[in-house]
Each structure stands twice: as structure tokens, then as C-alpha cells.
Amino acid sequence: MSTSVVIVDDHDVIRVGVRESLEDDIEVVGEGRDVESAITAIRQARPQVVILDVHLPGGTGGGALDVLAEVLHDPEPPRVLALSVSDAAEDVVAVVRAGARGYVTKSISGPDLSDAVRRVASGDAVFSPRLAGFVLDAFNAAGGEVASVDEDLDKLTAREQEVMRLIARGYTYREVGEKLFISIKTVETHVGKVLHKLQLTSRHELAHWAATRRIV
Known part of the structure; x- marks a missing residue:
């Protein structure tokens, strides 16, 4: 075969x-x-x-x-x-x-x-x-962190992962929208879903989460 x-x-x-x-x-x-x-x-x-x-x-x-x-x-x-x-x-x-x-x-x-x-x-x-x-x-x-990162990322859609990486790199909502050709409101919606799924409360926490896992 x-x-x-x-x-x-x-x-x-x-x-x-x-x-x-x-x-x-x-x-x-x-x-x-x-x-x-x-x-x-x-x-x-x-x-x-x-x-x-x-x-x-x-x-x-x-x-x-x-x-x-x-x-x-x-x-x-x-x-x-x-x-x-x-x-x-x-x-x-x-x-x-x-x-x-x-x-x-x-x-x-x-x-x-x-x-x-x-x-x-x-x-x-x-x-x-x-x-x-x-x-x-x-x-x-990482004490098993490679596996845990995959599990966390699996919670996010492909678009949410794109938004997450750009936000974690310090891009503004407007800049993310321009790069991905979506509205600022849509970016805000995606960020809200990302924070909820990862159980985070702010962009600062998101940036720290991504940086410590080296996925940005």
C-alpha cells in the first residue's frame, strides 16, 4: 500500500x-x-x-x-x-x-x-x-513542558494561535488586524477566547506564558 x-x-x-x-x-x-x-x-x-x-x-x-x-x-x-x-x-x-x-x-x-x-x-x-x-x-x-504546551495549543484554533503569537510579540490590536486582514473587533474577540481557554487574565500574562514556553 x-x-x-x-x-x-x-x-x-x-x-x-x-x-x-x-x-x-x-x-x-x-x-x-x-x-x-x-x-x-x-x-x-x-x-x-x-x-x-x-x-x-x-x-x-x-x-x-x-x-x-x-x-x-x-x-x-x-x-x-x-x-x-x-x-x-x-x-x-x-x-x-x-x-x-x-x-x-x-x-x-x-x-x-x-x-x-x-x-x-x-x-x-x-x-x-x-x-x-x-x-x-x-x-x-521543562519538566514535561513540551507535552503540556502541545496540549494547551490544541485548545486554540489556527486563527487564535496566529493572534496569540502576534499579541505576545507586542503587536497592538490594530497592527494584528492589519497583518491578518481582520477587524480590530475580531482581534479583540480572538484575544478574549485565547485568554479564556488558557485561563489567563491579561495580555501581559499571555506574553509571559508564550515567552516562557518559547513559542513566539
């Missing part, structure tokens, strides 16, 4: 290389080159797995985090395998906190990438040994 995937990368040569390196039982059903085209391709093709470059253009500046915030709240979300030239701990931990099931670097071989796709499709978490250490260290340092 084949595994369906969407490949997302802003470099044509990388997408072609990934496509050609995948084994025959993995079917590429769509591609994206930025945040917007990625979300469209994923929702049209509804793949089992998304091979997602971490640093994408478009969106609100979060790259892969913007894609994850959108598609992981769909009725039948795909599993996501991050693929990046970066092996920086902050990149690895950020995408895992956002919901990725695995993270591998672009130095991976074709057979190993194919195996990673299959394992992620089956529900496994897949990391190279060094990157797995970053995730484990972050989890231990």
Missing part, C-alpha cells in the same frame, strides 16, 4: 530531488513552495504525510509554524515530517512543539527519508539521533 505525501520547499531543485529520491511505494500527490501554496496543496490533496521545509516564505513570518498552525486543526490532519538544512536545537524544538512528528536534515539519504515517511505515516516520531537529543533535553529541562 502506498503512502501519499505533499512536498513543501521553496527551492524547485530540492522538491525535484526529494521526489526522485523517494521509493516507489511513496506517492507524491502535491507540492508547495511557500506557506500559502503549501496550505492549499495539503488541503486539496489530503496526504498522509507532509514533507515540510522549516524556513518557508509567506504567511506571518513563521514559515513551517504557520503551515502547522493551519493544517493540524483540519478535520483529518496529515502527519508532518520536517526536512531542513538546519540542525539548530531551537528549530527542532519549535516545530515539534507546533506538532511535527519528526525532523530530519537534508543530508538524509533517499532510503532513510522514505523509511522516515513510512514511520511518520504509521504514527512514529522520527528524528536523527542528534536531533532526538535536542527534543529530549528540551522535554527534561
Whole structure:
């Protein structure tokens, strides 16, 4: 049985290389080159797995985090395998906190990438040994906080997460509205729902909550 995937990368040569390196039982059903085209391709093709470059253009500046915030709240979300030239701990931990099931670097071989796709499709978490250490260290340092952050974020819709991150970064309601093309009243409504769901009472508490969890 084949595994369906969407490949997302802003470099044509990388997408072609990934496509050609995948084994025959993995079917590429769509591609994206930025945040917007990625979300469209994923929702049209509804793949089992998304091979997602971490640093994408478009969106609100979060790259892969913007894609994850959108598609992981769909009725039948795909599993996501991050693929990046970066092996920086902050990149690895950020995408895992956002919901990725695995993270591998672009130095991976074709057979190993194919195996990673299959394992992620089956529900496994897949990391190279060094990157797995970053995730484990972050989890231990937080006393289990990586898992708790995912649980808290799951309470928020994709739009609420977008608003939350911008407010936590210090944007005004007006600036958030302009960036997301929504009214100030709508921003206020979203902020109110975010505070309620996270059991916080103010923007200051929200900024502190996000900063201590390194999700802004």
C-alpha cells in the first residue's frame, strides 16, 4: 500500500530531488513552495504525510509554524515530517512543539527519508539521533513542558494561535488586524477566547506564558 505525501520547499531543485529520491511505494500527490501554496496543496490533496521545509516564505513570518498552525486543526490532519538544512536545537524544538512528528536534515539519504515517511505515516516520531537529543533535553529541562504546551495549543484554533503569537510579540490590536486582514473587533474577540481557554487574565500574562514556553 502506498503512502501519499505533499512536498513543501521553496527551492524547485530540492522538491525535484526529494521526489526522485523517494521509493516507489511513496506517492507524491502535491507540492508547495511557500506557506500559502503549501496550505492549499495539503488541503486539496489530503496526504498522509507532509514533507515540510522549516524556513518557508509567506504567511506571518513563521514559515513551517504557520503551515502547522493551519493544517493540524483540519478535520483529518496529515502527519508532518520536517526536512531542513538546519540542525539548530531551537528549530527542532519549535516545530515539534507546533506538532511535527519528526525532523530530519537534508543530508538524509533517499532510503532513510522514505523509511522516515513510512514511520511518520504509521504514527512514529522520527528524528536523527542528534536531533532526538535536542527534543529530549528540551522535554527534561521543562519538566514535561513540551507535552503540556502541545496540549494547551490544541485548545486554540489556527486563527487564535496566529493572534496569540502576534499579541505576545507586542503587536497592538490594530497592527494584528492589519497583518491578518481582520477587524480590530475580531482581534479583540480572538484575544478574549485565547485568554479564556488558557485561563489567563491579561495580555501581559499571555506574553509571559508564550515567552516562557518559547513559542513566539
